[in-house]
Amino acid sequence: MEPYKKITELKSAEAFHDFVKSSGWNLPCDAAGLEAFSRPLEHRGGRIGNRWAILPMEGWDCEPDGNPSELTARRWGRFATSGAKLIYGTEAAAVMHEGRSNTRQLWIAPHTYDRIARQLEAMRKAHARRFGSADDFRLGLQLTHSGRYSHPNDDMQLESRIAWHHPLLDKKFRNGPKDIASDDELRRIIERFIEAARLAERAGFDFVDIKHAHGYLAHELLSAVERPGPFGGSFENRTYFFRELCDGVRSATTALELSLRLSLADFIPFEKNSEGVGTPAEWPEDKPYPYAFGGDGTGLGWNLEEPVAFLRLARKFGVSLICATLGSPYYCPHIQRPAYYPVSDGYLPPEHPLRSVARHIETAAELKRLCPELKIVGSGYTCLQEYLPLVGASVLEAGQADFIGIGRMVLSYPDICADVLEGAPLKTQCICRTLGECTTAPRAGMVSGCYPLDPFYKERPEAKTLRELKKERRKTK
Numbered sequence: 001m002e003p004y005k006k007i008t009e010l011k012s013a014e015a016f017h018d019f020v021k022s023s024g025w026n027l028p029c030d031a032a033g034l035e036a037f038s039r040p041l042e043h044r045g046g047r048i049g050n051r052w053a054i055l056p057m058e059g060w061d062c063e064p065d066g067n068p069s070e071l072t073a074r075r076w077g078r079f080a081t082s083g084a085k086l087i088y089g090t091e092a093a094a095v096m097h098e099g100r101s102n103t104r105q106l107w108i109a110p111h112t113y114d115r116i117a118r119q120l121e122a123m124r125k126a127h128a129r130r131f132g133s134a135d136d137f138r139l140g141l142q143l144t145h146s147g148r149y150s151h152p153n154d155d156m157q158l159e160s161r162i163a164w165h166h167p168l169l170d171k172k173f174r175n176g177p178k179d180i181a182s183d184d185e186l187r188r189i190i191e192r193f194i195e196a197a198r199l200a201e202r203a204g205f206d207f208v209d210i211k212h213a214h215g216y217l218a219h220e221l222l223s224a225v226e227r228p229g230p231f232g233g234s235f236e237n238r239t240y241f242f243r244e245l246c247d248g249v250r251s252a253t254t255a256l257e258l259s260l261r262l263s264l265a266d267f268i269p270f271e272k273n274s275e276g277v278g279t280p281a282e283w284p285e286d287k288p289y290p291y292a293f294g295g296d297g298t299g300l301g302w303n304l305e306e307p308v309a310f311l312r313l314a315r316k317f318g319v320s321l322i323c324a325t326l327g328s329p330y331y332c333p334h335i336q337r338p339a340y341y342p343v344s345d346g347y348l349p350p351e352h353p354l355r356s357v358a359r360h361i362e363t364a365a366e367l368k369r370l371c372p373e374l375k376i377v378g379s380g381y382t383c384l385q386e387y388l389p390l391v392g393a394s395v396l397e398a399g400q401a402d403f404i405g406i407g408r409m410v411l412s413y414p415d416i417c418a419d420v421l422e423g424a425p426l427k428t429q430c431i432c433r434t435l436g437e438c439t440t441a442p443r444a445g446m447v448s449g450c451y452p453l454d455p456f457y458k459e460r461p462e463a464k465t466l467r468e469l470k471k472e473r474r475k476t477k
């Protein structure tokens, strides 16, 4: 396979523009300037100071009991001083031990509440120190149960709680009959979400994000077409978990905003073919693929009819801030997290990574067109590298999203937002090149971080272990 043309080969904005136009992808890049990032946005009677958002990014680095550690504090501090005025979710916080994705995931509970509240206060102070005020700075906490991807007691030992049996994912993750969460268990999980939201409000978060994305439990329930009982089957039943949860949160809190991170469309799982390239799992050609929420029945395209109905329903519960994402890092990583270099358990991209970025932008733009009343945070921009600000400003100018969210880029380049807002030239040595080590490290049981570009992580012993792992992998190829 010919390697895809790299961003670093496109030496100017004109070259990037010409390449994008000749590709035929829907990737806006016509903005004359970057002022669109500076415009504040009125939201729920207040103001969010600019159009940058930091996406939720966990670090696999909390204390074993779920309290934030010094590494967590460092990451949150960098988010707070990035220049973005919206910290969309900070990172995925488990609502209960059994639903932790790893043994070092943040866990919001009575025994962690104090330290989380202190970290949050430190973030507001750090933001105000650097930017003069935190009055227009909004912070949310992402709440989640990891469902199929839970590893609460051992990072290498799955203890899945699944919503239903997926014929392809069950094989990949070796799920069996005992892994199905019963209706009573789902009711208990809803109670934990409600308690977590109550604690998040007490800790001082402006909003909680109820994660319906990336194949975790709440997302999986949206596609529980074959689950019998109150939590599966019809659209109404598949959204019952969400409705019960929102009702409970509204009664248990006073001013806390609810928001949603949603995989707008899901896709069939991809696997490595003999050349190492991602390819869709085998599925009978004459049978529609019914398991992708927001999918078009082929497993490879999208149809936003149900996601739009879901978000209109969410609107009735006061949800108006949406973080748009796609698919899952566990079974279609090229769609969820476009990259030039595969992570350790991934595959070579089956399409140009910028095509994957364009898909994120197109789906969010379609949602914005269908539901203009929603405030939409876009994701998946990091792969644009030098041209992230240009594309982001073009998307904002075209009204295709309200905030440009960044994930990996803020790990390698913690003040990119401030640089763009101040009109400073980009620090090219800090630009994320999608090398994937922030994902590969936790997949091997180590804390996450930008090992190639952040001097702090470069110095840590894990950096050496990662290099050795890479060498080993090259030898066995």
Ligand SMILES: Cc1cc2nc3c(=O)[nH]c(=O)nc-3n(C[C@H](O)[C@H](O)[C@H](O)COP(=O)(O)O)c2cc1C
Residues within 6 Å of the ligand: 055, 056, 057, 058, 059, 091, 092, 142, 211, 213, 261, 325, 336, 337, 338, 379, 380, 381, 382, 383, 405, 406, 407, 408, 409, 438, 439, 448
């Ligand atoms: C190290 C790492 C941790 C992540 N943690 C979370 C998380 O806690 N919650 C979540 O919804 N997404 C998480 N994501 C996904 C990002 O929020 C984002 O959607 C993804 O990286 C694509 O955006 P980007 O291209 O700007 O990186 C994580 C991604 C990475 C690389």
Ligand code: SF4
Residues within 6 Å of the ligand: 408, 409, 411, 412, 431, 432, 433, 434, 435, 436, 437, 438, 439, 449, 450, 451, 452, 453
């Ligand atoms: S390790 Fe650093 S350069 Fe690599 S993808 Fe993560 S943030 Fe980007």
